[in-house]
């Protein structure tokens with residue numbers, strides 16, 4: 221099926237999707253080459269193998285673009301790798317007018333965006349997301365970051381990509397675990413901001429969706445819808461002074477669980493899996509603090525467990541998660557602020573929760589029946 225070019229333009233984003241987005245990208249690349257601007261492409265080992273050949277077959281690069289490679293995964297999102305990339309750009313004589321193309325998932329766009337936004341006080345970058353997580357969420361909105369001392373996104377910038385190009389065809393080589401990881405952020409975006417999108421997502425059986433061709437309209441629609449909702453929120457509040465914090469639903473506890481999973485004796489989990497656990501714990505807090513109905517809580521729990529599965533937590537994990545939570549950036553004036561749900565489609569920011577309730581929320585997840 222052919223999709224026409226779709227351009228979604230807000231103050232904070234230009235997103236191209238549809239088949240002719242390749243043409244638009246080609247036009248931009250020839251413009252850069254015409255101006256003799258250097259083009260760098262950041263890939264990880266997987267996107268080097270699976271996505272770069274597709275990119276190079278679609279895009280007419282007269283001069284070979286320079287490829288920057290990193291190891292795949294969250295552990296590359298750190299200061300050492302950022303320094304290595306700044307050094308690499310310097311060695312290869314990248315100038316202020318050079319452009320960095322981030323071809324990869326959220327790790328590549330967060331790290332590449334951070335490196336580009338700081339190198340020589342900022343060079344332009346373009347995001348070409350290759351995971352569902354990055355297409356539907358991470359590649360738009362202009363947050364860039366690296367982790368520090370295992371704490372997520374401690375150092376970063378707010379800096380917009382020049383544009384984002386969405387090509388769901390890249391998802392063909394992505395495994396199910398990473399597809400599900402992206403789906404968790406899509407569910408979150410619907411839960412905090414769009415009731416009808418949430419109702420629509422509930423009708424999709426993930427098993428069927430994951431078997432649906434990535435050329436199919438459903439994927440295009442889900443991805444564009446999710447990225448579009450996020451951009452509308454970001455447009456209201458780019459620097460996350462208020463409204464944008466809605467998008468943090470599930471992330472205060474999710475980030476802490478993700479950080480724990482990277483410690484010795486734990487099994488690293490994907491960002492989306494961690495967020496899905498965070499959402500269930502924060503839905504528990506939403507029942508207590510922000511009026512989420514029991515019926516909605518049960519529906520969210522059932523859908524999340526059947527879609528994302530259950531991640532076993534031990535009793536000793538709980539204090540460790542709490543210690544990560546207290547180092548999180550959402551701690552202000554000694555209180556822990558959460559984004560919670562009033563109902564699916566509406567989130568309330570700055571909901572202060574006490575430590576006992578947070579512990580109980582984690583305990584309630586730990587004791588859940590995986591076959592809920």
Ligand SMILES: NC(=O)c1ccc[n+]([C@@H]2O[C@H](COP(=O)([O-])OP(=O)(O)OC[C@H]3O[C@@H](n4cnc5c(N)ncnc54)[C@H](O)[C@@H]3O)[C@@H](O)[C@H]2O)c1
Nearest residue numbers: 266270292293325326327350351353358363390393394491
């Ligand atoms: N900046 C934001 O607004 C924002 C929003 C959400 C998430 N994030 C960040 O995004 C990161 C998670 O992103 P992610 O889930 O994309 O992780 P990721 O970038 O690590 O990608 C997941 C895995 O998929 C591989 N991969 C990527 N594209 C592929 C393809 N087409 N085929 C086969 N393999 C492929 C990668 O090499 C990696 O192993 C986290 O660091 C999270 O904090 C940022």
